Amino acid sequence: MIRIGVIGAGGIAMGSCRAFAEHPEAEIVAVAEPNGERAAEFALRYDTVTQVVAEPERLLAIDEIDAVYVATPNYLHAPLSAMALQAGKHVLQEKPLALSLEDAAPLAAAARAADTHFMLGMNQRFAAPVQRARQLMQAGRIGRAYHCKAYWRRRAGIPGIGSWFTRKELSGGGALLDLGVHMLDDAFYVLGNFRPRSVSGAIYAEFGNRGLGEGGWGPSARSGRTYDVEDFAAAVIKLDGGATVLLEAAWAMHLDRAGDMNVELYGTEGAIDTYGERLCRRETDGYHIVESPDAGGLAYPHADRMHHFVNVILGREEPCVTLDQALSVQRVLDAIYRSAATGREVILD
Protein backbone atom coordinates (compact mmCIF):
# COMPACT_ATOMS: atom_id res chain seq x y z
CA MET A 1 0.00 0.00 0.00
CA ILE A 2 1.44 3.40 -1.02
CA ARG A 3 0.53 6.03 1.57
CA ILE A 4 0.03 9.48 0.16
CA GLY A 5 0.12 12.97 1.62
CA VAL A 6 -1.51 15.82 -0.28
CA ILE A 7 -0.07 19.34 -0.08
CA GLY A 8 -2.63 21.97 -1.07
CA ALA A 9 -6.32 20.97 -1.09
CA GLY A 10 -7.64 23.49 -3.59
CA GLY A 11 -9.63 23.22 -6.80
CA ILE A 12 -7.49 20.60 -8.53
CA ALA A 13 -6.60 18.34 -5.59
CA MET A 14 -10.19 18.11 -4.40
CA GLY A 15 -11.19 16.32 -7.62
CA SER A 16 -8.01 14.76 -9.02
CA CYS A 17 -7.24 12.87 -5.79
CA ARG A 18 -10.25 10.65 -6.52
CA ALA A 19 -7.92 8.62 -8.76
CA PHE A 20 -5.53 7.95 -5.84
CA ALA A 21 -8.48 6.85 -3.73
CA GLU A 22 -9.57 4.47 -6.48
CA HIS A 23 -6.19 2.80 -6.86
CA PRO A 24 -6.36 -0.48 -4.92
CA GLU A 25 -2.81 -0.09 -3.66
CA ALA A 26 -2.85 3.58 -2.65
CA GLU A 27 -4.35 5.44 0.25
CA ILE A 28 -4.45 9.15 1.03
CA VAL A 29 -3.46 9.41 4.69
CA ALA A 30 -2.72 13.10 5.28
CA VAL A 31 -3.32 16.60 3.97
CA ALA A 32 -1.42 19.86 4.51
CA GLU A 33 -3.59 22.89 3.81
CA PRO A 34 -3.49 26.27 5.57
CA ASN A 35 -7.15 26.97 4.87
CA GLY A 36 -8.90 25.11 7.70
CA GLU A 37 -12.28 24.85 6.00
CA ARG A 38 -10.80 23.42 2.83
CA ALA A 39 -8.62 20.99 4.80
CA ALA A 40 -11.70 19.73 6.66
CA GLU A 41 -13.68 19.40 3.41
CA PHE A 42 -10.84 17.40 1.88
CA ALA A 43 -10.63 15.06 4.89
CA LEU A 44 -14.38 14.56 4.74
CA ARG A 45 -14.29 13.71 1.06
CA TYR A 46 -11.27 11.37 1.41
CA ASP A 47 -12.09 9.58 4.62
CA THR A 48 -8.82 7.60 4.76
CA VAL A 49 -7.14 10.87 5.81
CA THR A 50 -6.17 10.64 9.48
CA GLN A 51 -3.79 13.60 9.75
CA VAL A 52 -4.72 17.16 8.87
CA VAL A 53 -2.00 19.79 9.24
CA ALA A 54 -1.59 23.38 8.11
CA GLU A 55 2.12 23.32 7.16
CA PRO A 56 3.80 21.09 4.55
CA GLU A 57 6.83 20.67 6.84
CA ARG A 58 4.66 18.84 9.37
CA LEU A 59 3.27 16.53 6.72
CA LEU A 60 6.75 15.75 5.42
CA ALA A 61 7.82 14.75 8.94
CA ILE A 62 5.25 11.94 8.99
CA ASP A 63 7.26 8.72 8.53
CA GLU A 64 4.48 6.52 7.21
CA ILE A 65 3.99 8.78 4.15
CA ASP A 66 5.65 7.30 1.06
CA ALA A 67 4.64 9.88 -1.53
CA VAL A 68 3.27 13.40 -1.79
CA TYR A 69 1.17 15.22 -4.35
CA VAL A 70 2.09 18.92 -4.53
CA ALA A 71 -0.93 20.94 -5.69
CA THR A 72 -0.23 24.42 -4.32
CA PRO A 73 0.06 27.76 -6.13
CA ASN A 74 2.94 27.71 -8.63
CA TYR A 75 5.52 29.66 -6.59
CA LEU A 76 5.56 26.87 -4.00
CA HIS A 77 6.01 23.98 -6.47
CA ALA A 78 9.79 23.81 -6.79
CA PRO A 79 10.69 24.57 -3.15
CA LEU A 80 8.10 22.16 -1.72
CA SER A 81 8.94 19.36 -4.14
CA ALA A 82 12.66 19.73 -3.39
CA MET A 83 11.92 19.64 0.33
CA ALA A 84 9.75 16.53 -0.08
CA LEU A 85 12.44 14.72 -2.08
CA GLN A 86 15.01 15.60 0.58
CA ALA A 87 12.63 14.12 3.16
CA GLY A 88 12.75 10.83 1.22
CA LYS A 89 9.29 11.03 -0.35
CA HIS A 90 8.24 10.24 -3.91
CA VAL A 91 6.76 13.38 -5.49
CA LEU A 92 4.01 13.96 -8.02
CA GLN A 93 3.85 17.68 -8.70
CA GLU A 94 1.33 19.85 -10.48
CA LYS A 95 2.36 21.84 -13.53
CA PRO A 96 4.18 24.08 -14.26
CA LEU A 97 7.51 22.65 -13.12
CA ALA A 98 8.52 26.01 -11.64
CA LEU A 99 8.22 29.78 -12.14
CA SER A 100 11.30 29.65 -14.38
CA LEU A 101 14.26 27.45 -15.23
CA GLU A 102 16.25 29.25 -12.54
CA ASP A 103 13.55 28.51 -9.98
CA ALA A 104 13.59 24.86 -11.11
CA ALA A 105 17.35 24.36 -10.62
CA PRO A 106 17.34 23.35 -6.91
CA LEU A 107 14.41 20.99 -7.57
CA ALA A 108 16.22 19.41 -10.52
CA ALA A 109 19.31 18.89 -8.34
CA ALA A 110 17.20 17.35 -5.54
CA ALA A 111 15.41 15.07 -8.03
CA ARG A 112 18.69 13.84 -9.52
CA ALA A 113 20.13 13.18 -6.05
CA ALA A 114 17.03 11.40 -4.71
CA ASP A 115 16.44 7.65 -4.52
CA THR A 116 12.74 8.34 -4.90
CA HIS A 117 10.73 9.30 -7.99
CA PHE A 118 9.86 12.84 -9.03
CA MET A 119 7.23 13.25 -11.70
CA LEU A 120 5.49 16.28 -13.13
CA GLY A 121 1.80 15.47 -13.40
CA MET A 122 1.14 16.25 -17.06
CA ASN A 123 -2.36 14.80 -17.01
CA GLN A 124 -3.11 15.58 -20.66
CA ARG A 125 -0.50 13.06 -21.76
CA PHE A 126 -2.52 10.26 -20.22
CA ALA A 127 -5.71 11.11 -22.07
CA ALA A 128 -6.47 8.25 -24.47
CA PRO A 129 -6.56 10.53 -27.58
CA VAL A 130 -3.04 11.79 -26.82
CA GLN A 131 -1.74 8.27 -26.25
CA ARG A 132 -3.38 7.19 -29.49
CA ALA A 133 -1.85 10.09 -31.45
CA ARG A 134 1.61 9.31 -30.11
CA GLN A 135 1.28 5.65 -30.99
CA LEU A 136 0.06 6.47 -34.52
CA MET A 137 3.05 8.78 -34.93
CA GLN A 138 5.46 6.15 -33.65
CA ALA A 139 3.94 3.57 -36.00
CA GLY A 140 4.74 5.87 -38.94
CA ARG A 141 1.09 6.31 -39.98
CA ILE A 142 1.65 9.96 -41.02
CA GLY A 143 5.22 9.56 -42.21
CA ARG A 144 7.51 12.33 -41.01
CA ALA A 145 5.69 15.04 -39.03
CA TYR A 146 7.03 18.42 -40.15
CA HIS A 147 4.60 20.70 -38.33
CA CYS A 148 2.39 20.71 -35.26
CA LYS A 149 -0.30 23.23 -34.38
CA ALA A 150 -1.09 23.12 -30.66
CA TYR A 151 -3.60 25.34 -28.93
CA TRP A 152 -5.84 25.70 -25.88
CA ARG A 153 -8.17 28.66 -26.07
CA ARG A 154 -10.96 29.84 -23.80
CA ARG A 155 -13.51 32.54 -24.41
CA ALA A 156 -13.73 33.54 -20.74
CA GLY A 157 -11.51 31.38 -18.58
CA ILE A 158 -9.27 33.58 -16.45
CA PRO A 159 -9.11 31.64 -13.16
CA GLY A 160 -9.96 34.45 -10.74
CA ILE A 161 -8.75 38.00 -11.34
CA GLY A 162 -6.80 38.96 -8.22
CA SER A 163 -6.14 35.34 -7.18
CA TRP A 164 -2.57 33.96 -7.17
CA PHE A 165 -3.15 32.89 -10.80
CA THR A 166 -3.06 36.51 -12.05
CA ARG A 167 -0.11 37.73 -9.93
CA LYS A 168 3.16 37.09 -11.71
CA GLU A 169 5.24 36.79 -8.55
CA LEU A 170 3.01 33.90 -7.40
CA SER A 171 2.16 32.22 -10.72
CA GLY A 172 5.17 33.02 -12.92
CA GLY A 173 2.79 33.85 -15.79
CA GLY A 174 -0.75 33.56 -17.08
CA ALA A 175 -2.35 31.55 -19.88
CA LEU A 176 1.01 30.28 -21.13
CA LEU A 177 1.98 28.64 -17.83
CA ASP A 178 -1.56 27.50 -17.10
CA LEU A 179 -2.78 26.16 -20.47
CA GLY A 180 0.08 26.55 -22.94
CA VAL A 181 2.29 24.27 -20.86
CA HIS A 182 -0.12 21.36 -21.44
CA MET A 183 -0.30 21.77 -25.20
CA LEU A 184 3.43 22.36 -25.57
CA ASP A 185 4.10 19.22 -23.55
CA ASP A 186 1.53 17.27 -25.61
CA ALA A 187 3.11 18.50 -28.85
CA PHE A 188 6.64 17.46 -27.86
CA TYR A 189 5.37 14.18 -26.45
CA VAL A 190 3.34 13.21 -29.51
CA LEU A 191 6.13 14.28 -31.87
CA GLY A 192 8.61 12.38 -29.70
CA ASN A 193 10.93 15.39 -29.83
CA PHE A 194 11.90 17.43 -26.74
CA ARG A 195 14.84 19.13 -28.47
CA PRO A 196 13.90 22.77 -29.17
CA ARG A 197 16.37 24.89 -31.14
CA SER A 198 14.76 28.32 -31.32
CA VAL A 199 11.74 30.18 -30.03
CA SER A 200 9.89 33.27 -31.13
CA GLY A 201 6.97 34.36 -28.98
CA ALA A 202 4.57 37.12 -28.03
CA ILE A 203 2.28 37.67 -25.06
CA TYR A 204 -0.72 39.96 -24.61
CA ALA A 205 -2.94 41.17 -21.76
CA GLU A 206 -6.11 42.39 -23.47
CA PHE A 207 -8.95 41.18 -21.23
CA GLY A 208 -8.02 40.60 -17.57
CA ASN A 209 -6.45 44.05 -17.29
CA ARG A 210 -9.88 45.47 -18.22
CA GLY A 211 -11.64 43.21 -15.71
CA LEU A 212 -12.99 41.04 -18.55
CA GLY A 213 -12.78 37.33 -19.35
CA GLU A 214 -13.01 35.87 -15.86
CA GLY A 215 -14.05 32.22 -15.57
CA GLY A 216 -15.41 30.29 -12.62
CA TRP A 217 -12.46 28.01 -11.78
CA GLY A 218 -11.55 27.05 -8.24
CA PRO A 219 -11.87 28.32 -4.71
CA SER A 220 -8.68 30.43 -4.75
CA ALA A 221 -8.97 33.55 -2.65
CA ARG A 222 -9.11 36.87 -4.55
CA SER A 223 -7.46 39.87 -2.96
CA GLY A 224 -7.51 43.09 -4.96
CA ARG A 225 -7.61 43.04 -8.76
CA THR A 226 -3.92 42.63 -9.55
CA TYR A 227 -3.48 41.37 -13.08
CA ASP A 228 0.10 41.47 -14.31
CA VAL A 229 0.15 38.31 -16.44
CA GLU A 230 -0.78 37.51 -20.05
CA ASP A 231 -4.19 36.27 -21.16
CA PHE A 232 -2.88 35.29 -24.60
CA ALA A 233 0.41 33.85 -25.79
CA ALA A 234 1.59 32.72 -29.22
CA ALA A 235 4.88 31.15 -30.25
CA VAL A 236 6.75 29.41 -33.03
CA ILE A 237 9.20 26.79 -31.84
CA LYS A 238 11.70 25.15 -34.17
CA LEU A 239 12.89 21.70 -33.20
CA ASP A 240 16.02 19.73 -33.85
CA GLY A 241 15.41 17.94 -37.15
CA GLY A 242 13.42 20.80 -38.65
CA ALA A 243 9.85 20.35 -37.40
CA THR A 244 7.98 23.40 -36.14
CA VAL A 245 5.40 23.85 -33.39
CA LEU A 246 2.90 26.68 -33.52
CA LEU A 247 1.50 27.30 -30.04
CA GLU A 248 -1.45 29.38 -28.84
CA ALA A 249 -2.78 29.71 -25.29
CA ALA A 250 -5.75 31.92 -24.41
CA TRP A 251 -7.47 32.47 -21.08
CA ALA A 252 -9.78 34.90 -22.84
CA MET A 253 -10.47 35.93 -26.43
CA HIS A 254 -13.36 36.56 -28.78
CA LEU A 255 -14.39 33.05 -29.77
CA ASP A 256 -17.65 31.57 -31.07
CA ARG A 257 -17.52 28.74 -28.49
CA ALA A 258 -16.59 28.37 -24.82
CA GLY A 259 -13.19 27.00 -25.71
CA ASP A 260 -11.21 24.51 -27.72
CA MET A 261 -7.95 22.64 -27.61
CA ASN A 262 -6.04 20.44 -29.97
CA VAL A 263 -2.71 19.17 -31.16
CA GLU A 264 -2.73 18.84 -34.95
CA LEU A 265 0.11 17.04 -36.67
CA TYR A 266 0.96 17.55 -40.32
CA GLY A 267 3.00 14.72 -41.79
CA THR A 268 4.37 13.71 -45.15
CA GLU A 269 1.88 10.80 -45.47
CA GLY A 270 -1.05 11.99 -43.36
CA ALA A 271 -2.27 14.21 -40.56
CA ILE A 272 -3.55 13.62 -37.03
CA ASP A 273 -6.26 15.59 -35.26
CA THR A 274 -5.33 14.46 -31.74
CA TYR A 275 -8.30 15.41 -29.59
CA GLY A 276 -10.75 14.89 -32.46
CA GLU A 277 -9.28 11.39 -32.77
CA ARG A 278 -9.05 11.50 -36.54
CA LEU A 279 -6.39 10.35 -38.94
CA CYS A 280 -6.35 11.80 -42.44
CA ARG A 281 -4.42 9.98 -45.15
CA ARG A 282 -4.33 9.90 -48.90
CA GLU A 283 -4.94 6.36 -50.07
CA THR A 284 -4.79 5.16 -53.66
CA ASP A 285 -8.45 6.02 -54.24
CA GLY A 286 -8.38 9.47 -52.63
CA TYR A 287 -8.50 10.93 -49.12
CA HIS A 288 -9.59 8.87 -46.16
CA ILE A 289 -10.49 10.19 -42.77
CA VAL A 290 -10.45 7.52 -40.11
CA GLU A 291 -12.37 8.24 -36.92
CA SER A 292 -10.80 6.84 -33.72
CA PRO A 293 -8.05 5.03 -35.64
CA ASP A 294 -6.80 1.82 -34.12
CA ALA A 295 -3.44 2.49 -32.52
CA GLY A 296 -3.12 -0.87 -30.81
CA GLY A 297 -3.32 -1.35 -27.05
CA LEU A 298 -2.74 1.92 -25.21
CA ALA A 299 0.41 2.23 -23.10
CA TYR A 300 -1.59 3.69 -20.19
CA PRO A 301 -5.08 2.21 -20.36
CA HIS A 302 -5.89 3.70 -16.92
CA ALA A 303 -5.55 7.10 -18.67
CA ASP A 304 -4.57 8.69 -15.40
CA ARG A 305 -1.40 10.23 -13.97
CA MET A 306 -2.16 9.25 -10.35
CA HIS A 307 -2.57 5.59 -11.23
CA HIS A 308 0.57 5.77 -13.32
CA PHE A 309 2.56 7.41 -10.52
CA VAL A 310 1.53 4.74 -8.00
CA ASN A 311 2.40 2.05 -10.55
CA VAL A 312 5.82 3.69 -11.07
CA ILE A 313 6.50 3.59 -7.32
CA LEU A 314 5.44 -0.07 -7.31
CA GLY A 315 7.92 -0.70 -10.15
CA ARG A 316 5.26 -1.69 -12.68
CA GLU A 317 5.54 1.20 -15.13
CA GLU A 318 8.41 3.39 -16.32
CA PRO A 319 7.85 7.11 -15.54
CA CYS A 320 6.02 8.67 -18.49
CA VAL A 321 7.13 12.24 -17.74
CA THR A 322 10.87 12.56 -17.20
CA LEU A 323 12.70 15.39 -15.46
CA ASP A 324 14.62 16.21 -18.64
CA GLN A 325 11.38 16.52 -20.60
CA ALA A 326 9.91 18.81 -17.93
CA LEU A 327 13.05 20.96 -18.00
CA SER A 328 12.93 21.17 -21.78
CA VAL A 329 9.33 22.42 -21.71
CA GLN A 330 10.20 24.93 -18.97
CA ARG A 331 13.13 26.15 -21.07
CA VAL A 332 10.81 26.89 -23.97
CA LEU A 333 8.29 28.66 -21.72
CA ASP A 334 11.11 30.86 -20.39
CA ALA A 335 12.26 31.54 -23.94
CA ILE A 336 8.75 32.57 -25.04
CA TYR A 337 8.66 35.19 -22.27
CA ARG A 338 12.18 36.32 -23.15
CA SER A 339 11.36 36.58 -26.84
CA ALA A 340 8.17 38.51 -26.01
CA ALA A 341 10.16 40.94 -23.85
CA THR A 342 12.96 41.53 -26.35
CA GLY A 343 11.04 41.22 -29.61
CA ARG A 344 13.67 38.80 -30.87
CA GLU A 345 13.98 35.11 -31.58
CA VAL A 346 15.72 33.18 -28.80
CA ILE A 347 18.27 30.59 -29.91
CA LEU A 348 18.62 27.62 -27.57
CA ASP A 349 21.99 25.86 -27.63
Ligand SMILES: NC(=O)c1ccc[n+]([C@@H]2O[C@H](COP(=O)([O-])OP(=O)(O)OC[C@H]3O[C@@H](n4cnc5c(N)ncnc54)[C@H](O)[C@@H]3O)[C@@H](O)[C@H]2O)c1
Ligand atom coordinates in the same frame (compact mmCIF):
# COMPACT_ATOMS: atom_id res chain seq x y z
N1 LIG B 1 -3.28 19.63 -14.26
C1 LIG B 1 -4.32 20.39 -14.39
O1 LIG B 1 -5.14 20.22 -15.30
C2 LIG B 1 -4.53 21.51 -13.43
C3 LIG B 1 -5.77 22.15 -13.33
C4 LIG B 1 -5.91 23.17 -12.40
C5 LIG B 1 -4.84 23.55 -11.61
N2 LIG B 1 -3.63 22.93 -11.75
C6 LIG B 1 -2.46 23.31 -10.95
O2 LIG B 1 -2.71 22.91 -9.61
C7 LIG B 1 -2.14 23.84 -8.72
C8 LIG B 1 -3.23 24.32 -7.78
O3 LIG B 1 -4.24 24.95 -8.54
P1 LIG B 1 -5.71 25.11 -7.97
O4 LIG B 1 -6.54 25.54 -9.08
O5 LIG B 1 -6.07 23.91 -7.19
O6 LIG B 1 -5.47 26.35 -6.99
P2 LIG B 1 -6.20 26.68 -5.63
O7 LIG B 1 -5.85 28.06 -5.27
O8 LIG B 1 -7.64 26.28 -5.75
O9 LIG B 1 -5.55 25.65 -4.61
C9 LIG B 1 -4.26 25.81 -4.07
C10 LIG B 1 -4.33 25.39 -2.61
O10 LIG B 1 -3.03 25.44 -2.07
C11 LIG B 1 -3.16 25.92 -0.74
N3 LIG B 1 -1.89 26.43 -0.22
C12 LIG B 1 -1.38 27.67 -0.31
N4 LIG B 1 -0.20 27.72 0.33
C13 LIG B 1 0.04 26.48 0.82
C14 LIG B 1 1.09 25.92 1.58
N5 LIG B 1 2.15 26.62 1.97
N6 LIG B 1 1.01 24.62 1.93
C15 LIG B 1 -0.06 23.87 1.55
N7 LIG B 1 -1.09 24.36 0.83
C16 LIG B 1 -1.04 25.65 0.46
C17 LIG B 1 -4.23 26.99 -0.85
O11 LIG B 1 -4.79 27.33 0.41
C18 LIG B 1 -5.22 26.32 -1.78
O12 LIG B 1 -6.19 25.58 -1.10
C19 LIG B 1 -1.56 24.94 -9.58
O13 LIG B 1 -0.19 24.74 -9.70
C20 LIG B 1 -2.22 24.80 -10.92
O14 LIG B 1 -1.37 25.18 -11.97
C21 LIG B 1 -3.48 21.90 -12.63
